[in-house]
Amino acid sequence: MNILFFVVFFGGMLFSQNNNLDFNDNISLFSNKIKNQSDLAKYAKAEIKWEIKRKNEWIEIKPVNIQGTTSYYEIEQEGDLKEIRAISTVNWYDPPCPDCFWKFTVQYSNDTEFAGHVHKTAPPLKYLSGEDMLNPIESGELKAGQKFIITFKRPLYSTRIKWNVNWIILGWRQYFSVDISDIKVKNLKSLNSGEGYSLVGQTDIHPSNHWVISDFKTDLENIGKLWKQRCPKSDVLYYNDASLIWGGLFDINGNWNSPHIGHDAGLHIDISKKHIRKGNREKALEVMCKNAIVYSEGDSSQNKEIPHYHVIYKNTPGEIINKLEGDYKYIPCCFDNIPQKCIDLESGGQPVEGSLPTESDCL
Ligand SMILES: [Zn+2]
Ligand SMILES: [Zn+2]
Structure with missing residues (x-):
């Protein structure tokens, strides 16, 4: 079936990586050096990788579009696909900063009007346990390279989910990114x-x-x-x-x-x-x-x-x-x-x- 076909992609990244910097590993110096998002991009790479589970296998999906710090994903609305997850991590480089941490807060909104429902909002997304998903979601403090994984059931309704992510990385406290995942039957x-x-x-x-x-x-x-x-x-x-x-x-x-x-x-x-x-x-x-x-x-x-x-x-x-x-x-x-x-x-x-x-x- 044409509409059930799914393409496998590779994930995007939010910052670029540069390993050739001579840099003091003092945290406060880090904070002093990093004055804006482009400075941060020299030293750290934050990443959210989206995956869907089909027949017990996790398959990575790639954004269909990236505009600034907003990435758009499309997830096929189909019976075989029951679980979706987002794997987030941050790495930083040269030199290591053992006491540094990263964390984020994710707030999601569920806009079912995109899918044709002009009525009261849909029930919350569900964890695999069947419980309502928290909103917002807090990662807590994590080391470089540590992963934070959000796994949830594919809802039966189609929808646009907007994930507003507020990152705290190496002392820079105002980094925002947005992931938009459209769960839909494509090309109707x-x-x-x-x-x-x-x-x-x-x-x-x-x-x-x-x-x-x-x-x-x-x-x-x-x-x-x-x-x-x-x-x-x-x-x-x-x-x-x-x-x-x-x-x-x-x-x-x-x-x-x-x-x-x-x-x-x-x-x-x-x-x-x-x-x-x-x-x-x-x-x-x-x-x-x-x-x-x-x-x-x-x-x-x-x-x-x-x-x-x-x-x-x-x-x-x-x-x-x-x-x-x-x-x-x-x-x-x-x-x-x-x-x-x-x-x-x-x-x-x-x-x-x-x-x-x-x-x-x-x-
Ligand atoms: Zn409806
Ligand atoms: Zn009928």
Whole structure:
């Protein structure tokens, strides 16, 4: 899968290193010599290395952009990747300063609006133990070369995390750096209005809800065009929730749980069933099944959902398809003999009165 591919990079550094200085190792002299950040850069190197854990292996990631003292990282929002860590250290050189220490304070903020959530802030990040992560985080005093490691769980929601780091190194007390880590499904594209379909389901808390991978976008546009050809006089298809701009948890109710199952990677979209005349549904399914895999969802008696077609990308990874097929809620519809449940409109197992005429108005 293209979107699950991850590139391995090498970490950046905040200061450069210079080993050829004749320098007194007295701490106060150090302090006197170091008047600003560029002086500090001659004697010390501070570093934060970001790593993600996949299949029990830590993989280093490199910043995608560096502007001044701000470094930008992108972390793929995907199921296999469960842990993230930042390894920080400071080294200084020529001569050694045995009594010197470094420490930092890290304050993080979690901005989920970048990921498409316009509602109350997300719950805090979690340590692997499940406890809330401290904020701010204090390293305490550490020697040159000693490491301080922050490890946390990848949140299910996508987000921009901004890490403000206040370093104290060799007596210089005003060094700040910022690391920005975007946890996201990369390269999702938004559906725009087009022929044969209409975009619905936008809400105040999730105003942009039609993000999908590029190939699926093309397929959904083709479904609209084909529907328009086959049924030019009938109403358009109504495309409801796909994914948010950065994918990840799609909490329809804005409460950071109640996930919209499957709507986290740009591979799923809900298409209204009740807005398609009953007499047109077989034709609509033919059109959709040519370009995608279609399930009827919300028909089961054990389910109170509004019935709709749950439509997924035709090359969706097998494990996602297996999950859907193993769930009673999803009735597969793409067969030569279309199951009656895919045509009938039921909610909670009960027939629902349609407000539309039932006879077909297709050509
Ligand atoms: Zn939300
Ligand atoms: Zn659905």
